Amino acid sequence: MAATLARRIVRPGVLPLCSRPPAWGRAAPRSPGLLLAQRRAFSNNKILVELDEGSGVATMKFKSPPVNSISLDFLTEFCISLEKLENNRGCRGVIFTSAIPTVFSSGLDITEMCGKSTERYAEFWRAVQESWLKLYGSNMVTVAAVNGSSPAGGCLLALSCDYRIMAENPKFSIGLNEAQLGIVAPFWFKDTFVNVVGHRVAERSLQLGSLHSAPEAHRIGLVDELVPEEKLQDKAAAVMAQWLALPDHARQLTKSMMRKSVLDRLVAHREEDIQNFVSFITKESIQKSLRMYMEMLKKKKS
Amino acid sequence: MAATLARRIVRPGVLPLCSRPPAWGRAAPRSPGLLLAQRRAFSNNKILVELDEGSGVATMKFKSPPVNSISLDFLTEFCISLEKLENNRGCRGVIFTSAIPTVFSSGLDITEMCGKSTERYAEFWRAVQESWLKLYGSNMVTVAAVNGSSPAGGCLLALSCDYRIMAENPKFSIGLNEAQLGIVAPFWFKDTFVNVVGHRVAERSLQLGSLHSAPEAHRIGLVDELVPEEKLQDKAAAVMAQWLALPDHARQLTKSMMRKSVLDRLVAHREEDIQNFVSFITKESIQKSLRMYMEMLKKKKS
Amino acid sequence: MAATLARRIVRPGVLPLCSRPPAWGRAAPRSPGLLLAQRRAFSNNKILVELDEGSGVATMKFKSPPVNSISLDFLTEFCISLEKLENNRGCRGVIFTSAIPTVFSSGLDITEMCGKSTERYAEFWRAVQESWLKLYGSNMVTVAAVNGSSPAGGCLLALSCDYRIMAENPKFSIGLNEAQLGIVAPFWFKDTFVNVVGHRVAERSLQLGSLHSAPEAHRIGLVDELVPEEKLQDKAAAVMAQWLALPDHARQLTKSMMRKSVLDRLVAHREEDIQNFVSFITKESIQKSLRMYMEMLKKKKS
Numbered sequence: 001m002a003a004t005l006a007r008r009i010v011r012p013g014v015l016p017l018c019s020r021p022p023a024w025g026r027a028a029p030r031s032p033g034l035l036l037a038q039r040r041a042f043s044n045n046k047i048l049v050e051l052d053e054g055s056g057v058a059t060m061k062f063k064s065p066p067v068n069s070i071s072l073d074f075l076t077e078f079c080i081s082l083e084k085l086e087n088n089r090g091c092r093g094v095i096f097t098s099a100i101p102t103v104f105s106s107g108l109d110i111t112e113m114c115g116k117s118t119e120r121y122a123e124f125w126r127a128v129q130e131s132w133l134k135l136y137g138s139n140m141v142t143v144a145a146v147n148g149s150s151p152a153g154g155c156l157l158a159l160s161c162d163y164r165i166m167a168e169n170p171k172f173s174i175g176l177n178e179a180q181l182g183i184v185a186p187f188w189f190k191d192t193f194v195n196v197v198g199h200r201v202a203e204r205s206l207q208l209g210s211l212h213s214a215p216e217a218h219r220i221g222l223v224d225e226l227v228p229e230e231k232l233q234d235k236a237a238a239v240m241a242q243w244l245a246l247p248d249h250a251r252q253l254t255k256s257m258m259r260k261s262v263l264d265r266l267v268a269h270r271e272e273d274i275q276n277f278v279s280f281i282t283k284e285s286i287q288k289s290l291r292m293y294m295e296m297l298k299k300k301k302s
Numbered sequence: 303m304a305a306t307l308a309r310r311i312v313r314p315g316v317l318p319l320c321s322r323p324p325a326w327g328r329a330a331p332r333s334p335g336l337l338l339a340q341r342r343a344f345s346n347n348k349i350l351v352e353l354d355e356g357s358g359v360a361t362m363k364f365k366s367p368p369v370n371s372i373s374l375d376f377l378t379e380f381c382i383s384l385e386k387l388e389n390n391r392g393c394r395g396v397i398f399t400s401a402i403p404t405v406f407s408s409g410l411d412i413t414e415m416c417g418k419s420t421e422r423y424a425e426f427w428r429a430v431q432e433s434w435l436k437l438y439g440s441n442m443v444t445v446a447a448v449n450g451s452s453p454a455g456g457c458l459l460a461l462s463c464d465y466r467i468m469a470e471n472p473k474f475s476i477g478l479n480e481a482q483l484g485i486v487a488p489f490w491f492k493d494t495f496v497n498v499v500g501h502r503v504a505e506r507s508l509q510l511g512s513l514h515s516a517p518e519a520h521r522i523g524l525v526d527e528l529v530p531e532e533k534l535q536d537k538a539a540a541v542m543a544q545w546l547a548l549p550d551h552a553r554q555l556t557k558s559m560m561r562k563s564v565l566d567r568l569v570a571h572r573e574e575d576i577q578n579f580v581s582f583i584t585k586e587s588i589q590k591s592l593r594m595y596m597e598m599l600k601k602k603k604s
Numbered sequence: 605m606a607a608t609l610a611r612r613i614v615r616p617g618v619l620p621l622c623s624r625p626p627a628w629g630r631a632a633p634r635s636p637g638l639l640l641a642q643r644r645a646f647s648n649n650k651i652l653v654e655l656d657e658g659s660g661v662a663t664m665k666f667k668s669p670p671v672n673s674i675s676l677d678f679l680t681e682f683c684i685s686l687e688k689l690e691n692n693r694g695c696r697g698v699i700f701t702s703a704i705p706t707v708f709s710s711g712l713d714i715t716e717m718c719g720k721s722t723e724r725y726a727e728f729w730r731a732v733q734e735s736w737l738k739l740y741g742s743n744m745v746t747v748a749a750v751n752g753s754s755p756a757g758g759c760l761l762a763l764s765c766d767y768r769i770m771a772e773n774p775k776f777s778i779g780l781n782e783a784q785l786g787i788v789a790p791f792w793f794k795d796t797f798v799n800v801v802g803h804r805v806a807e808r809s810l811q812l813g814s815l816h817s818a819p820e821a822h823r824i825g826l827v828d829e830l831v832p833e834e835k836l837q838d839k840a841a842a843v844m845a846q847w848l849a850l851p852d853h854a855r856q857l858t859k860s861m862m863r864k865s866v867l868d869r870l871v872a873h874r875e876e877d878i879q880n881f882v883s884f885i886t887k888e889s890i891q892k893s894l895r896m897y898m899e900m901l902k903k904k905k906s
Contacts, residue, residue, distance in 0.1 A: 162811065182549040184556055195803045199497045200523060203560040207464065207553050208545065221804060243812065247786040247893070251811050254788055258807040289549070484851040486858055501799045502825060505862040509766065509855050510847065591851070 044077045048099060051085070056092040057240050058085050063099035067106035070153045072120075074109070075127040082134050092244055093141035095236045096161065098148055102172070107152030110297075113281050114290050125277040128153070129188075129270060136160040136192065137263050139252045141243040145236040147229060150174040151211055152185075158223070159192045162243065162255070165235050168226035172214045175222070179209030182289040183280070186273060191262040197221050346379045350401060353387070358394040359542050360387050365401035369408035372455045374422075376411070377429040384436050394546055395443035397538045398463065400450050404474070409454030412599075415583050416592050427579040430455070431490075431572060438462040438494065439565050441554045443545040447538040449531060452476040453513055454487075460525070461494045464545065464557070467537050470528035474516050477524070481511030484591040485582070488575060493564040499523050648681045652703060655689070660696040661844050662689050667703035671710035674757045676724075678713070679731040686738050696848055697745035699840045700765065702752050706776070711756030714901075718894050722882050729881040732757070733792075733874060740764040740796065741867050743856045745847040749840040751833060754778040755815055756789075762827070763796045766847065766859070769839050770818050772830035778821050783813030786893040787884070790877060795866040801825050 046064035051057075060081060062068040070078075085091045098104045112124045135142065135157065144158040146166040155174050158164050166172065176193055178185040185193075185206055194202045201220050205212070217223045227235045243251070266273065280286060348366035353359075362383060364370040372380075387393045400406045414426045437444065437459065446460040448468040457476050460466050468474065478495055480487040487495075487508055496504045503522050507514070519525045529537045545553070568575065582588060650668035655661075664685060666672040674682075689695045702708045716728045739746065739761065748762040750770040759778050762768050770776065780797055782789040789797075789810055798806045805824050809816070821827045831839045847855070870877065884890060 163808070179548050179552040179556055182552045184552050184559070187559060190559055195807070197804070198500055198802055199560070200499070203497070203557075204465070204526075206556045206560065207548070209548060209552075224808075246783050246811070246813060249889075250783040250786045250788050250813075254783055254810045255807075257788070257791060257794055258803070258810065285551075481850050481854040481858055484854045486854050486861070489861060492861055500802055501862070502801070505799070505859075506767070506828075508858045508862065509850070511850060511854075 044081075046071075046074045047077045047081055049081045049085070051088070051091055053090050055237075055241070056090055056244065057095065057237070058091050058093070059095045059097065061097055061099040062105055065100060067103045068098055068100055068154070069106045069109040069111075070128075070157075071109040071112055072124050072127055075124075075131050078131050079127065079134060082131075082138065086134070086138060086140060091140065092248060093143065093240045094138075095143045095145055095233075095240060096157065097145040097233065097236070101148065103148040103154075104144075104146045104150035104172075104174075105154030105157055106149070107154045107156075110290055110294055114287060114294065118278050118282060121278045121281055122274050125274045126270075129266060129273065132156065132160060132188065132192075133263060133266065136259055137256070139248075139255075141240060141251070143236050143240050143243075145232050146172070146174065146223065147232050148172055149211075151177050152181075155222075156189050156192060159196050163225075163239055164223040165225045165227060165232060165239065166214050166217060166223040167229035167232050168214055169229060170213050170215055173211040174214070174217050175209070175211040176206055177209040177211050179207060180211075181209070181293055183286065186277070187269075188262065188266040188273070191265065195259075195262060346383075348373075348376045349379045349383055351383045351387070353390070353393055355392050357539075357543070358392055358546065359397065359539070360393050360395070361397045361399065363399055363401040364407055367402060369405045370400055370402055370456070371408045371411040371413075372430075372459075373411040373414055374426050374429055377426075377433050380433050381429065381436060384433075384440065388436070388440060388442060393442065394550060395445065395542045396440075397445045397447055397535075397542060398459065399447040399535065399538070403450065405450040405456075406446075406448045406452035406474075406476075407456030407459060408451070409456045409458075412592055412596055416589060416596065420580050420584060423580045423583055424576050427576050428572075431568060431575065434458065434462060434490065434494075435565060435568065438561055439558070441550075441557075443542060443553070445538050445542050445545075447534050448474070448476065448525065449534050450474055451513075453479050454483075457524075458491050458494060461498050465527075465541055466525040467527045467529060467534060467541065468516050468519060468525040469531035469534050470516055471531060472515050472517055475513040476516070476519050477511070477513040478508055479511040479513050481509060482513075483511070483595055484588065488579070489571075490564065490568045490575070493567065497561075497564060648685075650675075650678045651681045651685055653685045653689070655692070655695055657694050659841075659845070660694055660848065661699065661841070662695050662697070663699045663701065665701055665703040666709055669704060671707045672702055672704055672758070673710045673713040673715075674732075674761075675713040675716055676728050676731055679728075679735050682735050683731065683738060686735075686742065690738070690742060690744060695744065696852060697747065697844045698742075699747045699749055699837075699844060700761065701749040701837065701840070705752065707752040708748075708750045708754035708776075708778075709758030709761060710753070711758045711760075714894055714898055717885050718891060718898065722886060725882045725885055726878050729878050730874075733870060733877065736760065736764060736792065736796075737867060737870065740863055741860070743852075743859075745844060745855075747840050747844050747847075749836050750776070750778065750827065751836050752776055753815075755781050756785075759826075760793050760796060763800050767829075767843055768827040769829045769831060769836060769843065770821060770827040771833035771836050772818055773833060774817050774819055776818050777815040778818070778826060779813070779815040780810055781813040781815050783811060784815075785813070785897055787890065790881070791873075792866065792870040792877070795869065799863075799866060 046062065048061040048063050050059045050061070060078075064071075064074055068074075082094070085094055108128065113121070116124075142161040142163075144161040144164045146158050146164060148167070149172045150158055151174070155176050158174065166174065176185045176189055178189075190202065190206060193206065197205070197220055204210070205220075212220065212222060214223070214226055218226050225235070225239075348364065350363040350365055352361045352363070362380075366373075366376055370376075384396070387396055410430065415423070418426075444463040444465075446463040446466045448460050448466060450469070451474045452460055453476070457478050460476065468476065478487045478491055480491075492504065492508060495508065499507070499522055506512070507522075514522065514524060516525070516528055520528050527537070527541075650666065652665040652667055654663045654665070664682075668675075668678055672678075686698070689698055712732065717725070720728075746765040746767075748765040748768045750762050750768060752771070753776045754762055755778070759780050762778065770778065780789045780793055782793075794806065794810060797810065801809070801824055808814070809824075816824065816826060818827070818830055822830050829839070
């Protein structure tokens with residue numbers, strides 16, 4: 001892992017690349033027009049990316065059945081796709097949504113946290129960090145079109161965008177519910193959450209591991225807007241257009257000013273945070289409670 | 303005082319013990335079952351503590367007439383009681399309420415701030431700090447059932463809990479009204495307040511020394527919920543049960559993550575904060591205005 | 605500039621004087637009664653100051669047609685007037701309002717940012733900083749009676765007061781709309797804004813360069829209260845009386861506790877902030893977009 005890190009070229013002012021080399025080749029060069037034609041889509045296994053070159057808006061559609069859980073493979077695709085778009089001057093904004101009915105993303109894949117080696121746990125966690133650093137620090141306008149439930153890591157993904165629109169279905173819920181599973185949201189999940197809903201709401205919601213229904217999520221400011229599900233994508237496009245009406249440079253510098261201290265905090269404590277994750281997750285008591293949770297999920301399905 | 307401090311044994315990760323040795327013996331050992339039977343109560347002069355061993359929920363009832371003012375004796379009992387419960391594995395949560403009609407707590411006892419020696423002022427302030435460090439940093443779930451008015455130090459006590467329920471009586475008021483008395487809430491009162499209501503509401507409320515009626519306190523987020531007075535204790539028990547449904551370990555780590563920076567700030571500036579208090583309170587102008595305030599209170603009574 | 609700075613006498617605990625010597629003489633001495641009689645007004649070109657010695661409340665009326673734009677001359681008068689009042693023991697509060705219909709202040713004068721020398725840019729920016737340091741850190745009670753639109757620097761002026769009342773005219777708007785002009789609000793504008801509306805509202809509003817209508821500004825907490833325009837001055841006087849009912853000393857210490865960290869941050873990075881401003885504003889791309897903006901404003905007028 002250390003070797004992989006050392007080999008990385010980190011450009012100043014740009015978040016470092018994803019630590020795993022992409023399966024399908026190297027990252028997109030500066031002339032992405034060669035790769036992407038008008039409305040040309042590129043897809044891998046788990047994420048479908050469509051770029052509308054007219055508007056400069058890409059859509060990332062999560063399509064990893066059954067519930068868009070965030071595995072190492074998912075994260076690798078996510079990082080590569082985001083990096084490609086970030087380097088593509090023709091792309092100014094990204095809308096994140098799900099291709100799977102009723103679920104936006106079920107969060108970090110629990111199978112990645114059970115019965116694996118410590119090296120693998122570390123690799124997984126580094127990729128989680130990387131994805132968040134890229135997304136929270138993106139120069140592009142990022143809009144989450146939350147068209148289903150979105151617990152834990154799925155919620156973080158939405159929280160890290162510039163704007164959140166949710167389908168106004170009261171059956172859909174969203175929240176950082178880690179405490180319900182006996183685990184603890186790391187400090188940068190918390191920082192991201194506090195920046196959106198404030199200290200008091202975050203303290204209560206994190207301690208209770210609350211999953212908020214769409215209307216409640218709207219009331220506490222976790223999402224910015226609710227719309228009927230059939231209007232969600234149109235609304236996301238309209239919001240994106242509103243944000244893209246601003247000059248990129250001023251908007252980007254402003255965004256960086258708002259988010260820099262929280263991004264810097266993880267960058268400064270990154271290895272420590274990986275160690276914390278690995279030593280926490282390898283505890284027998286935690287492994288046991290995650291196995292029980294997975295059993296429960298399996299029973300639910302059958 | 304320094305000697306008392308030096309003698310204290312501070313366990314890592316656990317807030318230090320109260321600085322005054324308890325009048326009735328040493329702190330409860332790790333096997334508190336020996337001391338407390340099912341629903342067995344222990345009481346001193348000013349606080350009645352009842353532990354329901356079935357639910358693991360204790361109730362601390364303030365019963366220091368006429369208005370539950372927070373004297374050094376009150377603080378000593380408070381620290382010892384909280385420490386006993388904290389060390390009792392059978393106790394997972396505490397509900398704070400008042401045995402005195404219409405008053406939750408009138409705040410720090412002004413007679414402790416008038417005409418005493420500097421040593422006594424320092425001892426008093428250290429006990430105020432200690433109580434807050436213990437309560438704000440408690441591993442237990444803490445719920446304030448605010449069944450009466452709660453100015454200044456009484457408000458801080460409620461603010462330091464995990465959840466605040468108030469009787470919906472518009473005659474009851476709550477707030478950090480120190481400025482009204484010509485004194486200043488210390489920085490950690492302010493930090494605690496900001497963590498609950500946000501910077502703007504805190505700035506305005508602290509500068510005006512506002513006492514908020516129950517409905518207003520609810521509107522600004524100072525209390526989480528209002529219920530009819532006769533339902534207050536049942537509601538507190540129900541909220542407690544909801545919080546206790548979470549695994550202790552994850553909830554405790556989450557709580558610590560949310561509160562650590564504010565707790566650490568006092569720990570780092572503790573002696574300085576005591577010196578500030580002592581030098582402020584011993585000013586002739588402050589002594590004079592506190593004496594006038596006490597005269598006014600006496601006249602009100604008669 | 606360095607020489608000017610070095611010559612300044614900075615009293616501990618008091619914000620430094622404005623860097624430009626007043627055109628009409630030196631700052632008011634400690635016995636301002638010699639200068640100001642009951643309701644005696646002093647006026648320069650751009651700001652009318654009236655002090656009611658009975659109530660101890662001054663009014664600063666901006667009267668710099670056509671739109672109270674904040675030029676270096678305006679800032680110089682502002683600093684001197686505020687300093688005079690700050691040093692006048694008979695003055696305990698200031699109400700800021702506009703003598704020009706429909707505009708409170710249009711913000712920093714764009715002509716100060718176009719086609720000038722770097723020395724002049726630096727001098728201008730130092731005066732902007734100075735005015736904010738004086739206003740945000742004032743010991744007096746400061747109330748903004750916002751009787752017209754108030755974009756950018758005009759909004760900052762209102763945000764830096766203790767309380768904001770706005771005429772409930774939906775045509776009036778207020779906000780830090782710098783991003784709309786392709787420029788970026790500096791970090792201390794942002795800090796001031798976050799302290800009023802919280803992180804999330806600030807992040808969204810700053811990135812979009814939003815100008816909020818009066819009702820919306822009230823809803824997001826940017827202003828504290830809306831009143832019909834004809835009642836604005838009376839309301840401001842009533843609010844002022846409420847704040848002045850508190851003992852000055854306790855209120856001032858409380859205000860300083862709430863604002864000190866944000867004030868200190870600019871003081872610590874002042875020269876760096878000036879350099880940032882100068883190097884940003886002298887970029888050809890920024891100069892071009894400001895010139896285009898001015899052209900647009902001129903066309904609008906004719």
